[in-house]
Amino acid sequence: MIEMKSVYKTYKRKDVTTEALKGIDLKVEEGDIFGVIGYSGAGKSTLVRLVNYLERPTDGEVIVDGQVLNHLSDSQLRAMKKQIGMIFQHFNLLESKTIFDNVAIPLVLAKKPKEEIKQRVMELLDFVGLREKAKSYPRELSGGQKQRVGIARALASNPKILLCDEATSALDPQTTQSILQLLKRVNQEYNITIMIITHEMSVIQEVCNRVAVMEAGEIIEEGSVLDVFGHPKHPTTKNFVKTVIHNSIPESVKRSLKKTGDSKVFRVEVKGEVASEPIVHQVMKAHDIEVNILFANMTEIQETTLVIMYLQIAGEASAIEKAVQFLKDKGAGVEEVVE
Amino acid sequence: MFETVITLEQFLQASIDTLYMVGMSLLIGSLVGIPLGIALVVTRPGGILENKIFYSILNPLINIVRSLPFIILMVAIIPFTRMIVGTSIGTNAAIVPLIIFISPFIARLVENSLLEVNPGIIEAAESMGATPFQIIWHFLLPEAFGSLILSITTATIGLIGATAMAGTVGGGGVGDLAIVYGYQRFDTFAMVTTVIILVIFVQIIQSTGNALARKARKE
Ligand SMILES: Nc1ncnc2c1ncn2[C@@H]1O[C@H](COP(=O)(O)OP(=O)(O)OP(=O)(O)O)[C@@H](O)[C@H]1O
Numbered sequence: 001m002i003e004m005k006s007v008y009k010t011y012k013r014k015d016v017t018t019e020a021l022k023g024i025d026l027k028v029e030e031g032d033i034f035g036v037i038g039y040s041g042a043g044k045s046t047l048v049r050l051v052n053y054l055e056r057p058t059d060g061e062v063i064v065d066g067q068v069l070n071h072l073s074d075s076q077l078r079a080m081k082k083q084i085g086m087i088f089q090h091f092n093l094l095e096s097k098t099i100f101d102n103v104a105i106p107l108v109l110a111k112k113p114k115e116e117i118k119q120r121v122m123e124l125l126d127f128v129g130l131r132e133k134a135k136s137y138p139r140e141l142s143g144g145q146k147q148r149v150g151i152a153r154a155l156a157s158n159p160k161i162l163l164c165d166e167a168t169s170a171l172d173p174q175t176t177q178s179i180l181q182l183l184k185r186v187n188q189e190y191n192i193t194i195m196i197i198t199h200e201m202s203v204i205q206e207v208c209n210r211v212a213v214m215e216a217g218e219i220i221e222e223g224s225v226l227d228v229f230g231h232p233k234h235p236t237t238k239n240f241v242k243t244v245i246h247n248s249i250p251e252s253v254k255r256s257l258k259k260t261g262d263s264k265v266f267r268v269e270v271k272g273e274v275a276s277e278p279i280v281h282q283v284m285k286a287h288d289i290e291v292n293i294l295f296a297n298m299t300e301i302q303e304t305t306l307v308i309m310y311l312q313i314a315g316e317a318s319a320i321e322k323a324v325q326f327l328k329d330k331g332a333g334v335e336e337v338v339e
Numbered sequence: 340m341f342e343t344v345i346t347l348e349q350f351l352q353a354s355i356d357t358l359y360m361v362g363m364s365l366l367i368g369s370l371v372g373i374p375l376g377i378a379l380v381v382t383r384p385g386g387i388l389e390n391k392i393f394y395s396i397l398n399p400l401i402n403i404v405r406s407l408p409f410i411i412l413m414v415a416i417i418p419f420t421r422m423i424v425g426t427s428i429g430t431n432a433a434i435v436p437l438i439i440f441i442s443p444f445i446a447r448l449v450e451n452s453l454l455e456v457n458p459g460i461i462e463a464a465e466s467m468g469a470t471p472f473q474i475i476w477h478f479l480l481p482e483a484f485g486s487l488i489l490s491i492t493t494a495t496i497g498l499i500g501a502t503a504m505a506g507t508v509g510g511g512g513v514g515d516l517a518i519v520y521g522y523q524r525f526d527t528f529a530m531v532t533t534v535i536i537l538v539i540f541v542q543i544i545q546s547t548g549n550a551l552a553r554k555a556r557k558e
Pocket residue numbers: 011012013018019020038039040041042043044045046047199
C-alpha cells in the first residue's frame with residue numbers, strides 16, 4: 001500500500017542543512033496498522049509527510065497504492081491526496097466553522113451535491129459518536145472530541161490510507177485509549193490502512209500490528225509488534241519496550257541469585273496459545289530438574305499474550321539440555337542468560 | 340454661548356462629504372488592498388504559491404508608498420489626480436490620493452491577519468488536496484475573517500484622519516470645516532464641533548467593527 005525505496009530528505013535553510021531522513025526503506029501492507037516510533041527529531045513527521053507528499057523526497061521513491069508519487073503532476077497529486085486522510089496532534093480544525101462544516105470540507109472541495117454531503121457527514125458523525133455536536137464549534141469541544149472530528153473529517157473522502165501524526169500526544173491516557181479504539185474500528189470497518197506516528201510505546205502496543213523504530217533519520221528496527229516486543233535488538237528499541245513491559249531480571253533478584261554449580265538461567269519467551277499452557281509444570285514433571293521462576297511478565301499485544309520468564313533450572317547438564325529442547329518443541333523461545 | 344457663522348446645513352454637508360470620501364476610498368482601497376495582502380501572504384517564502392520575484396517587487400513597493408505621509412502623497416500626485424478626475428480640488432479629487440494611501444495600508448493589515456492563521460490549518464488543507472484557490476477561499480479567509488474585520492476597521496479610522504487632512508486642499512468634509520472656520524477664522528465652536536463629530540465617527544466605527552469581529556469569531 002505504501003512503499004519507500006531508499007528515501008532521503010535533506011532540509012536546507014541558508015547554511016544549515018539537516019539530514020532528516022537517510023535512506024529509508026519501508027513497506028506498509030494493505031490493512032496494516034503500522035506504527036512508527038522514535039524520539040523527538042528522529043524524522044517521524046518528515047517520514048509520514050512524504051506519504052501524502054506534503055514534503056518531497058530529496059532522493060528515492062515513494063509509492064502509494066501502486067503509483068510512484070515522484071512522477072505525478074500537481075493535479076494528480078491532489079487527486080492522490082484525497083485517497084489519504086490525515087489527523088494531527090493539534091487537530092487543525094477550522095475554528096470559524098461548525099463541526100458539521102469541518103467534516104464537510106473535503107466533500108465541499110470535491111464539489112459534492114448538498115444532499116450527499118449532509119448524509120455523509122451525519123453518517124461520519126454517527127460513526128465517531130458526535131452527532132449531537134454537529135452545530136457546535138471546535139472551541140466548545142474537548143481534546144478527545146476534537147480528534148474524533150479530525151478523524152471524521154479525514155474519513156470524509158473515503159480514503160484508503162489514514163496517517164496519524166502524534167494524534168494522541170495531546171490527550172490524557174483514557175482519551176488516548178478511546179481514540180485508539182476508534183482507529184482500530186476505522187481499520188476494521190472501513191478496511192483503511194493506518195500509519196501511526198508516536199513516541200509512546202503503549203500506543204504501538206495497543207493498536208499496531210507492525211512497527212518501525214526510527215533514530216536519527218534511519219529505521220533501526222522493523223517487524224511485527226509481537227516480535228519487536230519479544231525480542232528488541234537495538235538499544236533504543238529496548239528502551240522503548242522497557243517503558244511498557246519489564247523484560248529483564250530485576251536487580252534485586254539478580255543480586256540474590258545463588259550460582260549453584262549445576263544451574264543455568266534461561267530467558268523463555270512464549271506467545272499466543274502456548275502461553276496458556278502450564279509449560280513450567282510440564283517441563284518439571286517430564287524431566288529430572290528443579291525450576292525456579294526468577295521473573296515473569298505477561299503482556300497483551302494485539303489480543304495475543306506474550307509471556308517472558310526468567311527461569312533458573314537446576315539439574316544434570318543432560319537433563320537441563322533435554323528440558324530446554326522440550327520447551328523449544330513447545331514453541332517457546334529459549335535463550336541462556338550468561339552473566 | 341459661542342459665536343459661529345457655520346450653519347447646520349454646512350455641518351451636515353461636511354459630514355456627508357467625509358463619509359463619502361471614506362466610503363469610496365475604503366471600497367476601492369479594499370478591492371485593491373485585500374488581493375494585494377493575499378498576494379503578499381501566498382507568494383512569501385514558504386507560502387502556498389511561493390514566488391520570489393513577485394514578492395521581492397511587491398513587498399518593497401508597498402513599503403515605499405506606506406512611508407510617504409499622506410499630506411505629501413496628496414501634493415505629489417496632483418498631476419495624476421488631475422489626469423483622472425480632471426481637477427485637483429474637491430471631494431472626488433481627494434479620493435484619488437486617499438485610495439493610493441489606504442490600499443497598501445490595507446494590504447499590510449490583511450497580510451498580518453492572514454499570517455495569524457494557524458499554519459496547521461494550511462497543512463490540513465494541503466493534506467486534503469485543496470487547490471491554492473480553495474486554500475485561500477475555504478481555509479485562510481474564513482479563519483482570518485474576524486481579524487480581517489478589525490483590520491478594515493483600523494483602515495477606516497486611518498481614512499477619517501486622512502480625509503481631515505484632505506480638507507486642507509479643499510477636499511471638503513469635516514476636516515475642511517475645522518481648517519477654514521475653526522483654525523483660520525478662530526471659530527472655536529466650529530473647531531470643537533468638528534472634533535466632536537470626528538470622535539463620534541471613530542467611536543461608532545470602532546464599536547461596530549469590534550461587534551462584527553466578535554460575531555465572526557462566534558464568541
Ligand atoms: N521544515 C523543516 N525545515 C528544516 N528542518 C526541518 C524541517 N522539518 C523538520 N526538520 C528537521 O528534521 C529533523 C526531523 O524532524 P521531524 O519533525 O521529522 O522529527 P520528529 O521525529 O517528528 O520529531 P517530534 O517527535 O519532535 O515531532 C529535525 O532535526 C528537524 O529539525
